[in-house]
Amino acid sequence: MRTLYVVTHPEATHHVEGVVGGWHDSHLTPAGLRAAASIARALRARVPDGAEAELFSSDLRRTRQTARAIAELFGVEPILDRRLREKSYGAAEGRPQEWLDRRFVPPxxxxxxxxxxxxxxxxxxxxxxxxxxxxxxxEILRRPCARQIIVTHGGSLTFVVASWIRVPVESVGHASFRAPAGSITTLYEDDFFHNRQVVSLGDTRHLDSAGAG
Known part of the structure; x- marks a missing residue:
């Protein structure tokens, strides 16, 4: 049996400044920090006291800040992995969104x-x-821990979920699982059939009291 919680970081400065995120190392806004605390409390309520849980995070600042709030309630150290970053937008990162929009070539x-x-x-x-x-x-799923938390980005969440349900890489070109900033997606694998479920996608009910929907 395994439960995987996938968190998308909440509001960051690139959201409110209207600049391209990607690998641009933006940080959480005050609203984002409040939302990160709400995410941590929501996860703590879902994982039984005393149950082992592992925490993984993208190494960008906005995800590290989110993971830190979770780590404090769980008493664990986040394992940082740059492979969980958002897509790199190269020369566009940190520039105004309209700069990218003028040059963007859709697939x-x-x-x-x-x-x-x-x-x-x-x-x-x-x-x-x-x-x-x-x-x-x-690599995360090869570890034996039954409860794991991944803190990542809205775009990269699609591929965490696609990997979970074992969509072949060559078939993922059209895949998109949309989840709002600050959301929690819950994935579950049973220990009999070993079927992998998407229990909830992009849940934000925990943000109602955080002022960062």
Whole structure:
């Protein structure tokens, strides 16, 4: 039996400043910090006292701050993994969103989508993004702990979930699981059939009292 909680970091400065995130190392806003505390409390309520839990996080500052709030309530140290980062947008990172919008080349509706880099110098292809998130998730799931928490980004959540349900990399070109900032997605594997469920996707009910929906 295994339960995996996937957290998307809450509001960060790049959200309110209107700049491109990606690997731009933005930090949580005051509202984001309040939301991180609410996320931590919601997770603590879901995991029985005394039960072992492991915590993994992207190494960018906004996810580290979110993971820190969780770590304090669980008494664990987060394991940082750069493979859980958001997609790299290369030269666009930290620039105004409209700068990227003017240059953005959307992927084709059909045909090759995984090797598409969206026309921005230095941007990561979807293939590279998918493979690193899959590799990180697969490594986490090889560990025996029955309750695990991953703190990542809204875009990368898609590939954590896709890896969980074992979508082949070559088939993930059209996949998108949308989850709001500050959400908790719950994934569960039973210990009889070993079926993997998506129990809830992008749950934000815990943010009602945080002022950061």
């Amino acid at each position: 084709p509706a059909v045909g090759e989508r995984l090797e598409h880099d969206e026309g921005v110098e230095g941007a990561e292809t979807k293939a590279a993004w998918v493979r690193r998130v899959y590799a990180a998730t697969d």
